[in-house]
Amino acid sequence: MREKPLTKRQEEILIFISDHIASVGFPPTRSELSKHFGFRSPNAAESHLRALQQKGVIRIEAGRSRGLTLTALSRPSLPPSNTARTPLPLVGRVAAGSPILAQENIEHEYRVDPSLFSFRPHYLLRVEGNSMRDAGILDGDLLAVHRTPEAQNGQVVVARLDDEVTVKRFKRKGHLVSLLPENPDFQPIKVDLRHQELVIEGLGVGIVRPQLDN
Amino acid sequence: MREKPLTKRQEEILIFISDHIASVGFPPTRSELSKHFGFRSPNAAESHLRALQQKGVIRIEAGRSRGLTLTALSRPSLPPSNTARTPLPLVGRVAAGSPILAQENIEHEYRVDPSLFSFRPHYLLRVEGNSMRDAGILDGDLLAVHRTPEAQNGQVVVARLDDEVTVKRFKRKGHLVSLLPENPDFQPIKVDLRHQELVIEGLGVGIVRPQLDN
DNA sequence: GTTTATACTGTAAATATATACAGTATTGGG
């Protein structure tokens, strides 16, 4: 029961620290924090750390380099996949009408270090077909997906259209969305948001190819 | 399996480091090591660390405070407390003249469920260049490599030629080996085994793409 | 409408830390 909740930025900082410990093996310095977040002053990081300490989610050991530790309080605010301990579900074929992460869609769970990916993945989705071939995403690849309803132009998205789940490159102009394949053999899908419902299930943040077919 | 076993003292040092990480939350400094063991010189600790690194049980990140991490090799000599799966080393640029898995080439280690791949990987190799683009292997991808000197025609191999490490498709006819790119912009490499030495470092068994560039 | 907290830039300095160099002593192996 924390008195004050973390701000969005503070949460980002906390998650970075947690990831750094999990993947690199020790906590980051102020300067490393600054570099990652683009701060031009190490004091920006320092202030954030003070705030996080004030709110009880981290401890700072004075005078010790990298003297940051997470407290018990920090756990709840961290996303569930923050450590390598929580497995990534592999979603195979998505049954019509069911949420992507519904039990029936989950084939298996794999333990994958989330820090492997530049963006935190929430699940793996088996890609079907070769519509994204020229982006290096092949049939059978596992797409690491970050769950979010927001997408920017040019990003690879997992979208749901008429209960079909598809992986395409996202492009939006006003209320017109194009789902672009990366393969000349396929046609772009055009959606008018006024007449058709389009749900962005998440962003593609990486690929795992379980085998190289020879 | 280690060539040279740790000395008793080295084992003590290793266990202290491991305990420190587990209980304090980050690795110790040379001075903290010295204080604990009663060394009057930080160089005593430094030497021990070098020895441990030499024997492959820890990694030292140059210039970073507390930049110590345990490697997969350290596990057998540690008490069974924190048993995690053995991590996959990520090999970045391979320095000329050094074995692929030499300490200096290992950028990081990731815990990745080996069952994710159809064939058991031994390490990840960062792919440079786009010579395998049409096989869906892009610049920056991490190739999961199974260490073996045997290759069959058509397999994706990690080969070493003139101290250069390269990823290509393997084709052999008698004493003539072709290393085939999968990109028309690149030329096949032909090697006559009677005149040139070619070492097969391993087989590509999968891909991890840490980010989708948009 | 003046605080208060957040979110930073910019500079500077104390000090923590890594690490080189020069030694000493001991041990076990060839």
Added chain:
DNA sequence: CCCAATACTGTATATATTTACAGTATAAAC
């Protein structure tokens, strides 16, 4: 016996890191 590896002392220094001080700007809180 001599060499190489181990296990340290002692000193020094470059640099990594923490951390203080002085600001600016913005949004929410009172």
